[in-house]
Amino acid sequence: MNIVVAIKHxxxxxxxxxxxxxxxxxxxxxxxxxxxxxxSIEQAVLVKEATGGTVTVVGVDMIGELDGVLHLAxxxxxxxxxxxxxxxxxxxxxxxxxxxxxxxxxxxxxxxFAGVQASNDLDGQIGPMIAAHLDMPYIGGVSSVEVAGxxxxxxxxxxGGFGAKYAVSxxxxxxxxxxxxxxxxxxxxxxRQVAQTATIEKVAPSGESSARLxxxxxxxxxxxxHAEMFTGSSKEVAAKIVDLLKSKGLA
Amino acid sequence: MSNDxxxxxxxxxxxxxxxxxxxxxxxxxxxxxWGGQSVSIVVGSGISSDGFASDSTIQVDDETLNxxxxxxxxxxxxxxVKEKSPxxxxxxxxxxxxxxxxxxxxxxGKPCVAYVKxxxxxxxxxxVNSQIYGGKMMADVSPEGDMAIVAVLAGSxxxxxxxxxxxxxxxxxxxxxxxxxxxxxxxxKPAAGDVDITAQTKLVSIGRGIGSKDNVExxxxxxxxxxxxxxSSRPVVDAGWLPRTxxxxxxxxxxxxxxxxxxxxxxxxxxxxxxxxxxxxxxxxTDKKAPIFNVAHYGSTADLFEVAEAxxxxx
Ligand SMILES: Cc1cc2nc3c(=O)[nH]c(=O)nc-3n(C[C@H](O)[C@H](O)[C@H](O)COP(=O)(O)OP(=O)(O)OC[C@H]3O[C@@H](n4cnc5c(N)ncnc54)[C@H](O)[C@@H]3O)c2cc1C
Ligand SMILES: Cc1cc2nc3c(=O)[nH]c(=O)nc-3n(C[C@H](O)[C@H](O)[C@H](O)COP(=O)(O)OP(=O)(O)OC[C@H]3O[C@@H](n4cnc5c(N)ncnc54)[C@H](O)[C@@H]3O)c2cc1C
Numbered sequence: 045m046n047i048v049v050a051i052k053h054x055x056x057x058x059x060x061x062x063x064x065x066x067x068x069x070x071x072x073x074x075x076x077x078x079x080x081x082x083x084s085i086e087q088a089v090l091v092k093e094a095t096g097g098t099v100t101v102v103g104v105d106m107i108g109e110l111d112g113v114l115h116l117a118x119x120x121x122x123x124x125x126x127x128x129x130x131x132x133x134x135x136x137x138x139x140x141x142x143x144x145x146x147x148x149x150x151x152x153x154x155x156x157f158a159g160v161q162a163s164n165d166l167d168g169q170i171g172p173m174i175a176a177h178l179d180m181p182y183i184g185g186v187s188s189v190e191v192a193g194x195x196x197x198x199x200x201x202x203x204g205g206f207g208a209k210y211a212v213s214x215x216x217x218x219x220x221x222x223x224x225x226x227x228x229x230x231x232x233x234x235x236r237q238v239a240q241t242a243t244i245e246k247v248a249p250s251g252e253s254s255a256r257l258x259x260x261x262x263x264x265x266x267x268x269x270h271a272e273m274f275t276g277s278s279k280e281v282a283a284k285i286v287d288l289l290k291s292k293g294l295a
Numbered sequence: 296m297s298n299d300x301x302x303x304x305x306x307x308x309x310x311x312x313x314x315x316x317x318x319x320x321x322x323x324x325x326x327x328x329w330g331g332q333s334v335s336i337v338v339g340s341g342i343s344s345d346g347f348a349s350d351s352t353i354q355v356d357d358e359t360l361n362x363x364x365x366x367x368x369x370x371x372x373x374x375x376v377k378e379k380s381p382x383x384x385x386x387x388x389x390x391x392x393x394x395x396x397x398x399x400x401x402x403x404g405k406p407c408v409a410y411v412k413x414x415x416x417x418x419x420x421x422x423v424n425s426q427i428y429g430g431k432m433m434a435d436v437s438p439e440g441d442m443a444i445v446a447v448l449a450g451s452x453x454x455x456x457x458x459x460x461x462x463x464x465x466x467x468x469x470x471x472x473x474x475x476x477x478x479x480x481x482x483x484k485p486a487a488g489d490v491d492i493t494a495q496t497k498l499v500s501i502g503r504g505i506g507s508k509d510n511v512e513x514x515x516x517x518x519x520x521x522x523x524x525x526x527s528s529r530p531v532v533d534a535g536w537l538p539r540t541x542x543x544x545x546x547x548x549x550x551x552x553x554x555x556x557x558x559x560x561x562x563x564x565x566x567x568x569x570x571x572x573x574x575x576x577x578x579x580x581t582d583k584k585a586p587i588f589n590v591a592h593y594g595s596t597a598d599l600f601e602v603a604e605a606x607x608x609x610x
Contacts, residue, residue, distance in 0.1 A: 057429045057561075060584060068432070083533070141401060161393065161409075163429045166436065168397025168407040168446070176401035181366045181476045184394045185546070197480070202307070202390045204548045205485025205539060208362065213476045219394070221546065222533040255406040260422060260435040265586075271578060271594035278597040282605030285556075285577060288593065292575065294497060294554045295521040295610060 045097025045191065048153040049088045049122065050144045050174060051081040053106045053113060054164045066259040070133035075106060077113045080159025084220035086227040087189055088157045089121035095191050097154070098123045102147055104130040104140045104249070115239045119230035126245045137165050138253035141173035146250045149178060153215055155196060160184045160219040167257055175217035183210055184219025296441045298331025299381040302349065303372055305391050309342050314387040314449040319347045320456025321414060321447075322385060326350065328416050331382060336375060337463060338368050348459025356465050359472040365394040366477040373402055374469040380442065383421065388446040390546065396446040406438035410564070411447045429563045430586035448564060449545075450571075489540035490524055497523035497554040500543060500570070501531055504559015504580065504599055508536040514558060517603050520610040526550065528560045544569035558599040562587025579603075 055061065055073040062069040088099045101117040103110050105127045114125035128143050135143075148156060156178070158171030175182035187207075188199040194214045201207045201221055274284045289295035300322040304315035315335075322333035335349040340361040344354045355371050372395060376384055384399065386392035388409060400407030412433070413424030423445055425434045492498060499518040505511060511525070518525045525541065532542045543550050545565040555573035560566060562578070562585055570576070571590055578591035579599045588594045595602065 055428070057431055058582070061428055061431055063432075068428075079530075137397070138401065138407075164427055165397075165409050166425055166427050166434055168400055168409045168444075169393070172394060172396075172398035173401035176398045182394060182398055183365055183477065185390050199483060200390070201546050203546055205483075206307075207483035209480040209483060210364070211478045211480050216476070222529075226533060226535045254404050255400060256439045257406050257408065257436040258439060260437055262432055262434045264431060265426070265433045265589065267589050269589060271576075271588045271591040273588075274593060274595040274597075278601030279605045281579075281595045281597045282602045282609060285593070285595075285602070286606055286609045288577070289521065289554070292554075294575070 045092065045095050045155070046151055046153045047088045047092055047097050047099045048148050048151055048156045049085050049099060049101045049117070050148065050156060050158045050170060051085070051101060051103040051113065051117070052078040052140065052159065052162045052170055053103060053110055054078050054162050057163050063262050067134060067262055070107065075109060078159045078162040080161065080220060082227045083223045084157040084159050085117050085120055085122065086223035086225065087220050090224055091155065091189055091191050092121070100124040100126060100151055102126040102128070102144060104128045104135065104143055106130060106133045106135065111244060114244055115235055115242060116230060118238045118242050119235040120228055124245070125242065126247055128247050128249050130249050136167045136257070137170050138167055138173060138255050141170045142177065142251040142253045143249040144170065145174045145177035147247050148174065155191065155214055156180070156217040157220055158217060160221045169219065171217055171219040178217070180215050180217050181212055182217045182219065183212065185221045186218050187222045188224040189218055296380045297382065298326070298329040299379060300326050300331060300333050301376065301381040301384045302333065302335050303384065303386045303392065303395070304335050304337050304347070305387050305389055306337070306339060306342060311346070312387065312389065312449070313454050314389060314447060316347070316454045316457030317449070317452040318385045318387065318447055318457065319349050320454070321452045323348060323456065325383065325414065325416060329382065334381070336372065338371050344463040345460060346458060347461050348457050349461055352461050352463035354463040354465045355468055357468040357472060360468070362479040363391050364475065364477050364479055366475050367472050369395055369398055370470045370472070371468055373399055376403065378469065382442060384442070384444045386444070386446045388448050392446050396444050400444045403442070405440060405442045405444055407444040407446070408436055408438060409446045411445045412451045414445065426564060429561065431584065449568060486540060489538055492524060492526045492541060492543065493548050493550050495524045496552050497521060498526045498550060498552045499523045499556045499558065500526045500528070500560060501558045502528040502560030503530040505531065508534070510600070511536050513600065513603050517607055520607060523554065523556070528566050557587060557591070558603060560587060561585045562590055
């Protein structure tokens with residue numbers, strides 16, 4: 045089994061997101077791994093452990109800092125790491141999907157994993173676009189994957205616990221919402237050790253997307269309402285909340 | 296190319312989702328401005344689709360389309376879009392639309408906008424408003440070229456504007472649907488047995504800020520003191536700290552309690568979808584810019600653990 049995980053490096057939404065011109069000021073934000081990619085790395089490793097094979101993680105190096113993320117993936121059980129030297133923090137999802145699809149094509153994948161979405165998927169998610177470029181079937185919102193022979197059985201979530209089970213002939217692209225088991229923890233010592241010994245393969249970006257959006261404006265939402273804020277020490281805040289609840293007959 | 300607008304509607308067990316009607320209402324407005332037609336597209340088998348206000352409704356009917364299948368649905372929609380070249384194709388940013396919108400966009404090489412909250416026409420051109428970065432940023436973008444695809448967040452437009460009585464025209468699938476690589480196996484139903492959070496009047500809801508499984512106990516204690524039940528955001532469930540039955544949001548349950556006390560939840564759009572109708576929302580979150588404060592009635596940037604401990608002492 046050739047198992048490939050496509051990952052996305054994105055601005056952290058835990059930070060303030062300053063705007064410069066018509067976009068986020070990429071120089072003053074931290075980039076982090078898309079949260080759903082953590083799930084998809086885990087799902088890929090679980091499939092490898094069940095069926096055998098190799099897990100290759102591939103990502104676009106947006107700001108020249110992808111190595112840390114790739115080392116983490118290796119420490120969590122991936123076997124090979126590849127980075128596309130894109131180095132353009134403003135490259136949109138269409139562009140990244142094109143580059144990723146070109147790189148993945150040569151890996152003869154049996155199954156490709158991607159996160160179901162990322163918070164900066166302004167122009168759509170990477171997973172379905174890679175599937176379109178590689179002419180493979182795609183199912184997103186997936187929370188469990190089992191592979192037997194050349195068929196994958198996946199569970200897709202709709203809402204409220206409702207979902208559907210599908211059988212898919214491989215190769216396919218899976219958009220992971222959550223892995224079958226919570227992502228494992230990689231001890232920092234292991235990540236350090238991997239960082240010293242691992243080699244990361246570099247690939248030049250290839251292919252261009254023609255589907256474009258012109259950014260007119262980006263700004264924090266215009267706030268129509270804001271919570272009335274309780275200030276003071278934690279004890280004072282607690283007292284105010286308790287009073288409020290009591291006054292409304294809720295405590 | 297036409298100035299028509301396609302709305303890809305969504306349905307489950309014969310019932311159309313709200314976002315389908317929301318999109319149809321918006322499509323009518325845009326089609327009027329452009330001098331095109333609004334067209335509702337229904338893909339399925341044996342459903343009655345005469346309830347839309349669109350200029351026309353096309354129902355592709357085939358036994359194979361009985362259940363949502365991203366491959367089959369994608370092929371049908373792609374064929375229709377290629378044949379009629381609408382100016383705009385609208386999907387819901389839902390469990391189903393999310394599988395199709397970006398895929399179609401890459402297939403056709405046409406631009407796509409996700410997380411859509413608003414669509415306007417300025418000087419004949421589309422300006423699409425999108426909510427990104429977990430609700431922390433709004434982008435106004437203009438798709439280039441003669442066709443665009445948008446994926447609309449539920450709750451962005453009024454439902455009523457899309458309700459009507461246009462009779463649907465049934466057509467056979469425009470593509471062959473044999474040899475599909477994706478096969479529907481079975482439906483999955485929610486696990487029974489746990490409390491039903493949609494029936495509770497008070498919820499103490501915890502997010503990733505709770506930090507670890509061990510800390511869930513603190514929320515349980517607080518909930519018990521005020522006669523509430525503990526619910527959560529998705530990451531808490533994905534981490535295995537609470538069962539799936541406790542999850543509030545887009546892929547969880549929609550709740551409308553009298554009290555929704557939130558500890559360490561940021562207020563991502565997917566979470567808001569499940570709780571924004573709660574009567575009293577109180578949010579404790581150390582990030583003063585957390586989007587939840589734009590929705591909550593009361594809030595504090597104090598530490599959730601300190602506040603919860605102090606509340607326990609007072610109650
Ligand atoms: C073009 C198109 C055609 C479709 N045709 C069909 C079809 O023919 N048959 C079909 O089954 N699906 C069909 N679907 C899928 C269906 O519309 C969506 O899966 C469903 O609307 C769930 O969407 P959501 O996740 O956005 O949930 P939401 O729209 O947010 O809400 C789903 C709500 O429905 C409830 N729910 C979910 N599943 C079920 C269920 N099985 N029974 C009862 N309640 C449920 C949930 O609790 C939740 O409250 C179609 C989708 C598209 C895009
Ligand atoms: C298709 C799809 C469906 C989804 N469905 C759902 C869904 O149904 N429900 C859902 O919730 N999410 C859903 N999500 C996930 C959603 O996008 C967010 O990732 C999620 O809601 C974030 O959860 P959170 O607020 O707990 O975590 P975070 O966004 O990580 O927020 C944690 C918050 O805790 C605060 N915090 C940390 N420590 C403390 C402290 N000591 N005291 C006070 N505050 C603290 C932080 O400031 C932060 O704001 C879905 C995503 C997708 C793609």
